[in-house]
Amino acid sequence: MTRSEPWGGGPPAARTGGRPERRDGDGRPADLAEVLERVLDKGVVIAGDIRIDLLDIELLTIRLRLLVASVDRAREMGIDWWEHDPALSSSARREGRPSELAEENRRLREEVEALRNGGASGAGEAEPSGAGEAEPSGAGRAGPPGVGAAEGVGRESGGRARSAHAEPEGAEADGEDRED
């Protein structure tokens, strides 16, 4: 079947009001949201021999979405805290960074989040201090995607969901009734 060149419309084209830019989908961070959404969340589910609990994937998807969001924005700002967070990066695990640095990173992240969100809402929840890698409590919290799930993410203990704690825009948007 013939197809035209991909015309992945990403943020810059939308902002400038021009035609959607062509994106090659490879190594372009702006594409990651669309790629991850489809590859992790859409597509057929066939049980292979290796089984990952789909509920875990659901929560993982949400967690990772939020994490990826922070990654993209943070990179723009020259911040790369996740690369030094053992809970989030295998290279950081290998580096064995001192905990004081991780703690400082966490404080700085929260500050950045607060600044970015402009104090727009009280959605930010107090982060539990990383008490090791507790398992996400999946079953009861899956709920509908959007507000419920996102809030659930913010409450997870451990290192993974840090970046997810304050997302007023996401929560607000999800709260709007826009879907049939």
Add this chain to the structure above:
Amino acid sequence: MTHEREGADALYLYAVARPPAGGALDGIAGVGGGPVHVVSAHGLDAVVSPVALEEFGEEALRRNLEDMAWLEAAARAHHRVVDAVFRSTVAVPLRLATVFLGEESLRSMVGERRGHITAVLSRLVGRIEVGVRVHAVPEQRGSRPGGRASGRTAEPGRPAGAAGPTGAARPAGQGGAAEGGPGRSYLVRRQRREAERERTWATVGAYVHRVRDELAAMAEDWAQHRPQDPRLSRMEGSNVLNAAFLVPADRSPRFLEHAEHLRRVAPPGTLLSVSGPWAPYSFARLDDAAPDREPEAHG
């Protein structure tokens, strides 16, 4: 990621395609950096890569899926392969991380699902998926000249002073600071902001419905996905529409043309963006093999 094929003791499945799927796969690197090949089974082509359980076994996957660098690379590789297959034949794209312990297991699975897979392939052949997103940045609306200062924004079809959804009329240009002191004036200003916000959302809502209705009418099927986190998409504002449309390839130029028109007429502070063409991730579902599917709204 491992680049050794020696340790490969499992098969990673990207998609199941109507043969022949091998055409566009030369030189494509798969997940784990490995090669991509086709396993022909029961008249279908399963597109796979050899992988190591050390990386793709259950425990390893749980670990690696939490690793952003690994996940990004795997997701992009997965998409790259699916996209390459899609360029040459109709295929059912799989979700990330479907792994089989061996070819026999894979063949057996394909055999069990052959009917459903074939039905879905027939439904998807010749179609593309188009992604359409609308983002709203209502805060921008008040910053235009004569906007926030007077508490009014000119909106198409909405005369100044028209009642907002709360039913309260807002006379144009009324200064609220005069009576009752600072407390009251604060409340008046706040009420005005709330009313403006409600008007804004009403306008945005109308636009979203219009986009969805008009594009759905030009597509064969559509699905509404959950909103994207604004930081994830790097778009400003709130994602108020995240939809995918299944469009026959020969109708896609008109579809895209209309999407472009809708983008141009988007209300101020509203952005429409189009992405694609995608392999029909959003429309390939084996659990529902009925030929006539209803549009799926994700709640």
